[in-house]
Amino acid sequence: MVAFIVDSSFDKPDVELKYPIFYAPLRVYIDGREYIDKENLTVDDFYGMLDKAETFSTSLPNPKETEDLLKKLLESYEHVYMLSISSKLSGTYNMFKAISAPYKDRVTVLDLKSASVELYVLYRGIVHYLEKGVKITQELVDELRKNTKLLFGVMSLKYLEKGGRIGKAKALLGRILKIKPILSVDSDGTVELVAKDRKFSGVVDKIIELGEDFIKKQGIKKPYILAGYGSQKYKKYLDRLIEHFNIKDIAQISAAVGVHTGPEVFGIVIGQF
Structure with missing residues (x-):
């Protein structure tokens, strides 16, 4: 055992x-x-x-x-x-x-x-x-x-900046442009920017697009998809993701991670098993 x-x-x-x-x-x-x-x-x-x-x-x-x-x-x-x-x-x-x-x-x-x-x-x-x-x-x-993909949107860059996950220059530019980034983690385990939008709805659209592209590119026949969110008030942004991908499992993002993302975080992770 x-x-x-x-x-x-x-x-x-x-x-x-x-x-x-x-x-x-x-x-x-x-x-x-x-x-x-x-x-x-x-x-x-x-x-x-x-x-x-x-x-x-x-x-x-x-x-x-x-x-x-x-x-x-x-x-x-x-x-x-x-x-x-x-x-x-x-x-x-x-x-x-x-x-x-x-x-x-x-x-x-x-x-x-x-x-x-x-x-x-x-x-x-x-x-x-x-x-x-x-x-x-x-x-x-x-x-x-290689067959797993995390895609999450954050609505504010200040937590990533304070936690040292992005530089001050990027954070400042993001605030000026009102950018809402979509982030992932690369093969080395470092947070990376994969897309961005200025609207909540656009973030959801891009997560769906990126998720579908990943499933197709990797040839995953029966993907397992898990949804995650931070503060309860941002759980609602998962609704379209849950409906689109027919997601059954949902998890709340812990304090250890939320310190760096902030409460305004939601997204999905795609896997093969």
């Missing part, structure tokens, strides 16, 4: 899992106060506070607590897979590697090179191959990502 440890940027719909997942929560700081993501900070409370916050940031999961969790799981499970947010976005992957080094024969650490809802879709792919008896490696994850 195997188990998974994920950081709290891993966002999943309310579905039953084939293998147990345990969280290593990131720390979220709002106006100088520390919160433990998904433990003493609910997603809705977080977005409510973020609207009014002057300062906000995140930090890694606690290394000692994460190692204690890993040791405990190794008492009950034959193997533990540690799935990390992109190493280009956080130091979590390096921390996972460091604490798992003494147990490397029974622990596999993987850089999923993305964040939020795409992590869940990649987990599904990993489980698919695990049940076929395929060895789970970083190379396999990189191959899975």
